[in-house]
Amino acid sequence: xxxxxxxxxxxxxxxxxxxxxxxxxxxxxxxxxxxxxxxxxxxxxxxxxxxxxxxxxxxxxxxxxxxxxxxxxxxxxxxxxxxxxxxxxxxxxxxxxxxxxxxxxxxxxxxxxxxxxxxxxxxxxxxxxxxxxxxxxxxxxxxxxxxxxxxxxxxxxxxxxxxxxxxxxxxxxxxxxxxxxxxxxxxxxxxxxxxxxxxxxxxxxxxxxxxxxxxxxxxxxxxxxxxxxxxxxxxxxxxxxxxxxxxxxxxxxxxxxxxxxxxxxxxxxxxxxxxxxxxxxxxxxxxxxxxxxxxxxxx
Amino acid sequence: xxxxxxxxxxxxxxxxxxxxxxxxxxxxxxxxxxxxxxxxxxxxxxxxxxxxxxxxxxxxxxxxxxxxxxxxxxxxxxxxxxxxxxxxxxxxxxxxxxxxxxxxxxxxxxxxxxxxxxxxxxxxxxxxxxxxxxxxxxxxxxxxxxxxxxxxxxxxxxxxxxxxxxxxxxxxxxxxxxxxxxxxxxxxxxxxxxxxxxxxxxxxxxxxxxxxxxxxxxxxxxxxxxxxxxxxxxxxxxxxxxxxxxxxxxxxxxxxxxxxxxxxxxxxxxxxxxxxxxxxxxxxxxxxxxxxxxxxxxxxxxxxxxxxxxxxxxxxxx
Amino acid sequence: xxxxxxxxxxxxxxxxxxxxxxxxxxxxxxxxxxxxxxxxxxxxxxxxxxxxxxxxxxxxxxxxxxxxxxxxxxxxxxxxxxxxxxxxxxxxxxxxxxxxxxxxxxxxxxxxxxxxxxxxxxxxxxxxxxxxxxxxxxxxxxxxxxxxxxxxxxxxxxxxxxxxxxxxxxxxxxxxxxxxxxxxxxxxxxxxxxxxxxxxxxxxxxxxxxxxxxxxxxxxxxxxxxxxxxxxxxxxxxxxxxxxxxxxxxxxxxxxxxxxxxxxxxxxxxxxxxxx
Numbered sequence: 039x040x041x042x043x044x045x046x047x048x049x050x051x052x053x054x055x056x057x058x059x060x061x062x063x064x065x066x067x068x069x070x071x072x073x074x075x076x077x078x079x080x081x082x083x084x085x086x087x088x089x090x091x092x093x094x095x096x097x098x099x100x101x102x103x104x105x106x107x108x109x110x111x112x113x114x115x116x117x118x119x120x121x122x123x124x125x126x127x128x129x130x131x132x133x134x135x136x137x138x139x140x141x142x143x144x145x146x147x148x149x150x151x152x153x154x155x156x157x158x159x160x161x162x163x164x165x166x167x168x169x170x171x172x173x174x175x176x177x178x179x180x181x182x183x184x185x186x187x188x189x190x191x192x193x194x195x196x197x198x199x200x201x202x203x204x205x206x207x208x209x210x211x212x213x214x215x216x217x218x219x220x221x222x223x224x225x226x227x228x229x230x231x232x233x234x235x236x237x238x239x240x241x242x243x244x245x246x247x248x249x250x251x252x253x254x255x256x257x258x259x260x261x262x263x264x265x266x267x268x269x270x271x272x273x274x275x276x277x278x279x280x281x282x283x284x285x286x287x288x289x290x291x292x293x294x295x296x297x298x299x300x301x302x303x304x305x306x307x308x309x310x311x312x313x314x315x316x317x318x319x320x321x322x323x324x325x326x327x328x329x330x331x332x333x334x335x336x337x
Numbered sequence: 338x339x340x341x342x343x344x345x346x347x348x349x350x351x352x353x354x355x356x357x358x359x360x361x362x363x364x365x366x367x368x369x370x371x372x373x374x375x376x377x378x379x380x381x382x383x384x385x386x387x388x389x390x391x392x393x394x395x396x397x398x399x400x401x402x403x404x405x406x407x408x409x410x411x412x413x414x415x416x417x418x419x420x421x422x423x424x425x426x427x428x429x430x431x432x433x434x435x436x437x438x439x440x441x442x443x444x445x446x447x448x449x450x451x452x453x454x455x456x457x458x459x460x461x462x463x464x465x466x467x468x469x470x471x472x473x474x475x476x477x478x479x480x481x482x483x484x485x486x487x488x489x490x491x492x493x494x495x496x497x498x499x500x501x502x503x504x505x506x507x508x509x510x511x512x513x514x515x516x517x518x519x520x521x522x523x524x525x526x527x528x529x530x531x532x533x534x535x536x537x538x539x540x541x542x543x544x545x546x547x548x549x550x551x552x553x554x555x556x557x558x559x560x561x562x563x564x565x566x567x568x569x570x571x572x573x574x575x576x577x578x579x580x581x582x583x584x585x586x587x588x589x590x591x592x593x594x595x596x597x598x599x600x601x602x603x604x605x606x607x608x609x610x611x612x613x614x615x616x617x618x619x620x621x622x623x624x625x626x627x628x629x630x631x632x633x634x635x636x637x638x639x640x641x642x643x644x645x646x647x648x649x650x651x652x653x654x655x
Numbered sequence: 656x657x658x659x660x661x662x663x664x665x666x667x668x669x670x671x672x673x674x675x676x677x678x679x680x681x682x683x684x685x686x687x688x689x690x691x692x693x694x695x696x697x698x699x700x701x702x703x704x705x706x707x708x709x710x711x712x713x714x715x716x717x718x719x720x721x722x723x724x725x726x727x728x729x730x731x732x733x734x735x736x737x738x739x740x741x742x743x744x745x746x747x748x749x750x751x752x753x754x755x756x757x758x759x760x761x762x763x764x765x766x767x768x769x770x771x772x773x774x775x776x777x778x779x780x781x782x783x784x785x786x787x788x789x790x791x792x793x794x795x796x797x798x799x800x801x802x803x804x805x806x807x808x809x810x811x812x813x814x815x816x817x818x819x820x821x822x823x824x825x826x827x828x829x830x831x832x833x834x835x836x837x838x839x840x841x842x843x844x845x846x847x848x849x850x851x852x853x854x855x856x857x858x859x860x861x862x863x864x865x866x867x868x869x870x871x872x873x874x875x876x877x878x879x880x881x882x883x884x885x886x887x888x889x890x891x892x893x894x895x896x897x898x899x900x901x902x903x904x905x906x907x908x909x910x911x912x913x914x915x916x917x918x919x920x921x922x923x924x925x926x927x928x929x930x931x
Contacts, residue, residue: 042751045743045746045747045751046747046751046753048743049740049743049744049746049747050747050759052740052744053744053759053762053763053808056801056804056805056808057762057765057766057805057808058762059781060777060778060780060781060782060805061765061769061777063777063780063781063787064773064776064777064780067780106682106683106686109679109682109683109686110683110686110687112679113679113680113683113684114683117679117680119680121684125683125684125687127916128687128691128692129687130916131691131695131912131913131916132691133859133862134859134862134863134866134912134913134915134916135862135866135908135909135912136865136866136867136868136885136886136889136905136908136912137866137868137869137886138866138868138886138887138889138890138905139698139866139886139889139905139908139909139912140694141890141893142698142889142893142898142901142902142905143694143695143697143698143905144694145893145898146694146697146698146701146898146902147693147694147697147698149898152697152701153693153697153700173690173694176690177690177691177694180687180690180691231767234767234768237770238768238769238770238771238772238773239770240770240771240772240868240869241771241868241869241886241890244868244869244890245890245893257770258770258771258772258773258869259772261770261772261773261776262772262872262873265776265873273776274776274780277773277776277777280769280770280773281769281773281777283768284765284768284769284770284773285765285768287764287768288761288762288764288765288768289761291761291764291768292757292761386828386832387831387832388828388831388832407831408828408831408832409831409832409833409834409835409836410834411832412834413832414832414833415828415829415832417825417828417829419823419825420825421823421825421826421828421829422826423826423829423830423844424823424826424848424929425847425848425929434830434833434835434843435833435834435835438830438833438834438835438836438839438843439834466929467929468929479829482829482833483832483833485833486833486834492832
């Protein structure tokens with residue numbers, strides 16, 4: 039066995055033991071006793087409510103972060119303003135911050151004695167209710183659309199936008215006809231990531247929800263409560279639902295960017311030498327990298 | 338050290354890059370591998386360097402069969418089209434690299450690097466990083482780096498291809514002089530016939546993975562082995578089955594028995610040389626090359642009727 | 656593509672016009688403040704308002720400091736381990752070829768997409784009390800490390816992979832032709848060019864490990880002084896009605912996150928140092 043093979047099998051073995059076997063085993067355990075117990079476990083009212091709540095939160099958080107993500111990206115790339123560096127850093131913060139800290143920050147802000155704790159007295163219930171859980175979800179999933187759109191906006195530059203302007207297009211027309219088509223794949227990709235994070239968020243939501251069964255329990259919280267209540271079938275079945283969503287996410291990611299290596303990497307992790315000449319030699323190098331995306335986006 | 342390539346074949350998937358290639362490169366020569374892109378010339382160079390292993394055949398450096406030796410054991414110096422500069426190292430560190438991996442003593446390395454930077458005129462830039470150099474400077478650094486290890490053979494893969502025309506010309510002349518000084522057996526790969534003719538003592542013309550002809554620049558120009566070589570090493574007129582160089586078309590204002598009538602379509606003045614584009618009655622287009630005096634004597638201009646005849650022509654039997 | 660690096664920006668208002676630009680900026684900053692900055696300010700204010708003394712008292716409580724030490728210790732371990740395995744996996748994905756490579760490449764993203772609590776549960780099932788292999792690391796530090804390795808897996812791989820893809824192969828060939836052996840080529844040519852990317856990935860993995868909650872909450876058992884990490888400690892303090900204690904430790908985690916972001920900025924700056 040050569041060094042090359044040793045490295046290959048080492049890497050694949052590590053991935054199998056850490057990723058594939060555990061996930062596979064849960065699928066197996068869920069359907070071990072047939073399809074029906076699993077189906078019953080995810081169709082009971084409590085599970086249904088958890089799934090429904092999860093989807094509602096995602097349905098609010100994802101569009102909000104998509105819309106504001108695009109606006110934020112444009113502001114960061116195309117405009118200079120005081121505090122731009124700070125905004126840039128703050129956008130990255132949710133990726134590096136513990137979800138528990140996020141949950142606590144919201145808990146302190148909207149809780150009794152918090153700056154906005156008075157809202158509850160006016161009948162606006164944020165903590166231990168849908169608004170708080172949604173705010174927590176928006177917080178943790180905020181960076182994804184911004185971080186996907188920013189590098190693409192940089193790559194496309196302003197030539198096309200200026201050309202449209204010289205041809206008499208109004209600013210909004212330029213945005214709709216030129217900028218938006220160019221960034222739509224990046225936006226779509228960011229949406230996929232945002233959705234995955236919104237559906238799967240656990241720590242932050244766990245703290246602001248108060249975890250009231252049948253009321254403020256999302257599907258990830260349901261997994262934990264069922265597991266701790268020794269209903270492993272219920273926990274596993276919910277896990278499988280979430281894992282299937284995750285697999286769909288991974289597939290969607292590949293569809294958006296089949297060749298990109300740095301998928302899902304925060305902080306614009308894509309190698310990002312858009313200007314690097316890609317030298318082709320027989321079977322040596324393919325048109326990987328940022329340029330191929332741009333070409334695809336224009337196609 | 339001479340290089341002998343014997344019946345080398347190399348495939349990439351279904352693509353045959355080298356098809357039974359045999360070439361002998363004499364010791365101390367400067368040989369050009371000339372061919373269009375995709376002809377296999379770079380592959381041949383990489384096989385000689387040890388960067389590709391041939392599917393069949395042999396490579397000999399001197400009398401040693403090195404076919405299955407890795408590049409690091411062959412003692413060749415290689416210069417790449419895109420410089421392959423070690424961008425995380427300074428110019429000095431780049432040039433010293435080969436000596437460092439050979440674990441030469443430090444004073445020796447310092448002396449040798451100094452000597453080479455002087456040779457390639459980069460003494461003042463030793464502490465710069467490659468990104469801070471111009472293309473020409475980067476390529477001279479790459480050359481110094483390849484020469485640092487005292488290679489038996491120097492291999493240059495389209496070394497001037499990425500440079501602009503003026504720098505390319507300068508570096509060619511400089512390479513020629515360098516070779517006269519250093520005398521290391523050198524192979525240069527190029528798709529530019531002018532570059533090959535200007536620099537090399539011997540040219541190997543390669544097309545579709547096969548050697549078409551080996552010879553001096555003059556031999557290739559004056560007695561090309563076939564149609565491909567004829568048209569690749571210089572401009573050519575094809576009249577039926579015969580080939581005529583633009584230089585070998587003579588023009589006169591009076592007809593004689595063998596000449597045919599043609600009209601001047603366009604005259605291009607390139608300093609000393611003048612090019613005339615002509616069209617014959619039968620629609621055949623011709624390119625003629627004249628000196629300025631000749632053109633003046635004829636008062637060559639657009640619309641003029643002239644009588645042309647080839648002073649020298651070539652027919653290839655198929 | 657460095658997000659914080661200075662890039663030439665065309666004259667303002669190219670996209671949305673001058674007035675639209677101002678509006679976009681206002682909305683962007685307002686949204687960010689409302690969602691991110693105000694809550695974090697509330698957190699810092701709440702820990703500060705009780706005085707530095709209380710803050711210090713809370714973070715030096717034996718349980719809190721033990722959790723913090725454990726968190727930093729396992730995070731350093733996990734990040735360092737990722738430096739090696741992540742680089743190796745990236746290498747295999749870029750330089751090796753084998754059937755099914757595309758699938759393996761896609762699977763790397765799974766920890767990004769899989770909810771953390773699911774990750775914790777699946778690991779507990781395979782390496783817990785009912786493990787089919789008979790390997791039980793539940794409620795042990797090993798289990799904690801395992802969960803963190805799972806969730807941090809993609810960071811180094813995805814940081815290194817694009818750099819490796821774009822690395823000029825001719826550099827390696829040139830080194831080889833100059834007499835460098837395989838190890839020397841890796842050590843002197845490839846590694847120095849990958850190092851900034853490796854460090855960026857390691858920093859991200861470290862930040863993730865420090866803050867991780869969902870995947871460790873089930874498998875670690877949360878035993879104080881043994882397997883309880885800071886995020887779990889914070890959650891516990893909230894539940895037991897000590898938000899001051901939770902806030903103090905949270906501010907420390909927030910500072911670590913900010914430090915990591917700064918470090919990543921520095922690595923990125925360093926990565927492009929030879930191109931300036």
